[in-house]
Amino acid sequence: MEARVAVVITSRQLQNQLIGVVVAVIGSFLISIALNLQKSSHLRLAKIPDPRAYYKSKGWWSGVLLMAAGELGVFMAYGLAPVTLIAPLGCVSVIGSAIISVVFLKELLRASDVVGGTLAITGVYLLVTFSPTAPQDITAVKVQKYIVSWECLVYLILEIILFCILLYFYKRKKVKHIVILVMLLALLGSVAVISVKAVSGLLILTVKGSMQLTYPIFYVMLVVMVTSCAAKVKFLHHAMQLFNATEVVPINFVFFTTSALIAGVIFYQECRDGGPLSVFMFLFGLLLTFLGVFLIAKNRDKNSREVAFITFGQIPGKQMMDAIQPQSNSFSYGTLHNEGDVEKLDSVQQNEF
Numbered sequence: 001m002e003a004r005v006a007v008v009i010t011s012r013q014l015q016n017q018l019i020g021v022v023v024a025v026i027g028s029f030l031i032s033i034a035l036n037l038q039k040s041s042h043l044r045l046a047k048i049p050d051p052r053a054y055y056k057s058k059g060w061w062s063g064v065l066l067m068a069a070g071e072l073g074v075f076m077a078y079g080l081a082p083v084t085l086i087a088p089l090g091c092v093s094v095i096g097s098a099i100i101s102v103v104f105l106k107e108l109l110r111a112s113d114v115v116g117g118t119l120a121i122t123g124v125y126l127l128v129t130f131s132p133t134a135p136q137d138i139t140a141v142k143v144q145k146y147i148v149s150w151e152c153l154v155y156l157i158l159e160i161i162l163f164c165i166l167l168y169f170y171k172r173k174k175v176k177h178i179v180i181l182v183m184l185l186a187l188l189g190s191v192a193v194i195s196v197k198a199v200s201g202l203l204i205l206t207v208k209g210s211m212q213l214t215y216p217i218f219y220v221m222l223v224v225m226v227t228s229c230a231a232k233v234k235f236l237h238h239a240m241q242l243f244n245a246t247e248v249v250p251i252n253f254v255f256f257t258t259s260a261l262i263a264g265v266i267f268y269q270e271c272r273d274g275g276p277l278s279v280f281m282f283l284f285g286l287l288l289t290f291l292g293v294f295l296i297a298k299n300r301d302k303n304s305r306e307v308a309f310i311t312f313g314q315i316p317g318k319q320m321m322d323a324i325q326p327q328s329n330s331f332s333y334g335t336l337h338n339e340g341d342v343e344k345l346d347s348v349q350q351n352e353f
Contacts, residue, residue: 091124098117253290
């Protein structure tokens with residue numbers, strides 16, 4: 001009788017885990033579609049002589065809706081499958097974005113895209129095959145037990161200390177290094193993952209008929225989730241302003257995934273029953289996804305920004321030394337000033353002051 005119950009529980013866990021993987025993959029792919037829809041909308045508006053605001057475009061709002069649907073899917077997946085499995089599946093959005101950019105936006109297909117996509121897909125297969133099968137029924141009592149365990153308390157204290165040190169260097173010392181920003185994102189991401197899984201798991205269990213919303217820990221985790229996600233978005237915005245996307249995307253993926261795995265192992269006690277072979281193959285699959293994301297993101301933004309300037313001297317009947325090229329802060333065109341124009345502009349500015 002006990003053996004039959006154990007088989008039923010294991011079967012249900014595997015079923016939930018499979019559903020979580022499918023939902024996470026679909027959600028990540030929807031996110032990649034949403035990003036490319038918004039990108040296509042911006043490019044299309046840039047070609048119009050008198051472009052309207054981007055938020056008035058149907059394509060941009062379609063991207064917003066798909067983004068919300070994708071994020072909701074990933075949110076649900078955390079409540080169904082282990083953190084150590086769902087977090088690395090974020091590479092699906094990078095793979096999907098590369099495919100959509102080549103097929104629909106007509107961007108150049110590079111050899112690094114093919115190799116990186118192959119490595120990432122192989123890594124995802126190994127992650128799903130050798131992922132941990134820890135019990136995923138997250139109850140409020142379990143969350144309370146996890147959060148007061150000595151492992152979790154030590155982890156959170158060390159994380160808070162490290163976060164304060166990095167924030168001091170970033171805010172007070174004005175150290176604008178990409179590693180500092182990405183580490184801040186990773187530390188916030190680990191807290192966000194812990195809270196997201198708790199909130200998602202408690203909501204799913206409530207929908208199944210076991211009320212969990214009467215416990216205060218649910219609302220504590222909800223506040224932590226909203227706060228950490230909002231702070232993460234803010235620091236990610238700063239990183240994208242200071243550095244190129246081809247640097248931020250792969251480094252952030254590696255740091256965030258690593259911190260999420262550590263959080264899953266320490267807080268939710270995942271990967272404790274895995275054999276040496278399963279752990280090795282899981283880590284090997286994780287390494288393949290890291291390499292794949294780096295290869296896909298490598299120089300992609302740089303290649304897409306290569307735009308040649310236009311020389312008026314090449315136009316028959318025009319004797320001009322000026323040239324026009326895209327302005328760095330907009331999609332419009334402006335002339336390259338010659339020395340005489342620069343001197344006149346300087347004199348005008350001096351007279352104004």
